[in-house]
Amino acid sequence: MDTEVITVRTGSQATVVDITDRASAFVRGRGDGLLHVFVPHATAGIAIIETGAGSDDDLLTALDSVLPADGRWRHRHGSPGHGRDHVVPAFVTPYASLPVIGGRIALGTWQSICLVDTNGDNPTRQVRFSFLPG
Amino acid sequence: MDTEVITVRTGSQATVVDITDRASAFVRGRGDGLLHVFVPHATAGIAIIETGAGSDDDLLTALDSVLPADGRWRHRHGSPGHGRDHVVPAFVTPYASLPVIGGRIALGTWQSICLVDTNGDNPTRQVRFSFLPG
Amino acid sequence: MDTEVITVRTGSQATVVDITDRASAFVRGRGDGLLHVFVPHATAGIAIIETGAGSDDDLLTALDSVLPADGRWRHRHGSPGHGRDHVVPAFVTPYASLPVIGGRIALGTWQSICLVDTNGDNPTRQVRFSFLPG
Numbered sequence: 084m085d086t087e088v089i090t091v092r093t094g095s096q097a098t099v100v101d102i103t104d105r106a107s108a109f110v111r112g113r114g115d116g117l118l119h120v121f122v123p124h125a126t127a128g129i130a131i132i133e134t135g136a137g138s139d140d141d142l143l144t145a146l147d148s149v150l151p152a153d154g155r156w157r158h159r160h161g162s163p164g165h166g167r168d169h170v171v172p173a174f175v176t177p178y179a180s181l182p183v184i185g186g187r188i189a190l191g192t193w194q195s196i197c198l199v200d201t202n203g204d205n206p207t208r209q210v211r212f213s214f215l216p217g
Numbered sequence: 218m219d220t221e222v223i224t225v226r227t228g229s230q231a232t233v234v235d236i237t238d239r240a241s242a243f244v245r246g247r248g249d250g251l252l253h254v255f256v257p258h259a260t261a262g263i264a265i266i267e268t269g270a271g272s273d274d275d276l277l278t279a280l281d282s283v284l285p286a287d288g289r290w291r292h293r294h295g296s297p298g299h300g301r302d303h304v305v306p307a308f309v310t311p312y313a314s315l316p317v318i319g320g321r322i323a324l325g326t327w328q329s330i331c332l333v334d335t336n337g338d339n340p341t342r343q344v345r346f347s348f349l350p351g
Numbered sequence: 352m353d354t355e356v357i358t359v360r361t362g363s364q365a366t367v368v369d370i371t372d373r374a375s376a377f378v379r380g381r382g383d384g385l386l387h388v389f390v391p392h393a394t395a396g397i398a399i400i401e402t403g404a405g406s407d408d409d410l411l412t413a414l415d416s417v418l419p420a421d422g423r424w425r426h427r428h429g430s431p432g433h434g435r436d437h438v439v440p441a442f443v444t445p446y447a448s449l450p451v452i453g454g455r456i457a458l459g460t461w462q463s464i465c466l467v468d469t470n471g472d473n474p475t476r477q478v479r480f481s482f483l484p485g
Contacts, residue, residue, distance in 0.1 A: 085485075117218070117253060117349055119448060119450060123458060130307035131306055131310065133303050137291030137293070138290075138291070138303035145283070149417055150413055157404075158405035167409075169401050169404075170400070172398065173413070175307055177399050178447065178449060179310065179312065184220065189255065191256075192259075193258075194306075215385055266393060266437060266438070267426075271426035271427070272425070275434055279442075283417055308442055313444065323479060328392075349483060
């Protein structure tokens with residue numbers, strides 16, 4: 084298994100960052116197998132969605148509605164409402180796995196691999212790519 | 218890695234389609250390993266749930282509640298409310314992975330592999346099965 | 352692929368059980384590869400979240416809000432509101448996959464592997480660990 088950790092700039096606001104190009108570069112030339120994408124953080128996730136047509140913002144809106152950043156959470160470290168960031172990974176998992184065929188991720192036309200980070204307290208994040216040859 | 222793309226009829230309404238039998242047929246005789254199920258579409262997901270006792274409809278009801286098909290979404294292509302279909306895969310991921318033991322998927326008694334498609338604009342969908350030998 | 356089924360006590364209330372230590376013991380000494388965690392039950396899931404600072408309870412609160420244990424569900428077997436337990440796995444999937452490097456799960460500092468069980472009717476659960484060498 085080949086594995087590599089990249090750094091992704093996420094800034095100080097909740098954000099969805101498209102990392103498809105970096106994942107594609109990681110698997111290029113590798114043949115067939117499984118790409119595994121993993122975020123080693125407790126307040127971030129990986130989503131496979133369309134980007135560039137509003138759905139990335141829509142996902143953040145949905146998370147604000149499903150997991151409001153208010154005072155309901157027991158976890159009280161960090162900024163007010165931060166407790167909800169710790170629940171995000173239960174719904175938007177910190178890993179994804181995708182088939183690779185001939186060194187290319189077999190994504191559909193409108194699918195992108197995205198790092199979802201609702202926690203503005205960490206301006207950079209790590210993402211681990213791993214490739215399991217088939 | 219052996220891989221195969223099947224076509225699944227999803228019709229013009231939101232639907233949950235049980236594809237367990239087709240997945241089971243794909244892994245039959247393969248020994249031990251990992252089955253990977255992937256939908257190369259931006260408005261569909263894979264869920265492992267019970268079917269035949271109402272939970273498939275319950276899932277669609279839950280998605281209507283969590284991600285209402287109304288005017289709140291920035292993504293405005295397609296039918297009204299279609300923007301929410303693009304957020305579905307962040308919650309119901311377009312992939313799943315399952316252990317295979319002796320050519321059989323090690324599912325529990327009440328678990329089925331389901332294609333979840335809230336988008337009635339595409340009457341057929343593709344699903345990619347891949348098998349990683351262990 | 353090496354695989355092993357463990358039994359986890361979940362009791363008669365909705366609960367989040369940290370199984371990181373048992374997963375770590377399973378992969379110890381195995382080198383590099385992928386850990387697959389799977390629950391063969393239709394009313395339980397696996398979440399990668401922080402434990403011990405309230406987020407485990409916060410997850411149960413969030414699930415009560417997103418999928419209320421009330422009379423709205425078509426699935427009507429078991430206790431009142433039990434239908435929602437069958438929708439939980441569509442959101443908190445019954446599987447997870449994690450990279451293993453040098454026999455250690457490459458989790459971040461605050462990440463734990465958790466069995467999420469909202470169904471108090473089953474006091475014990477099975478979890479299958481599988482390891483795919485890379």
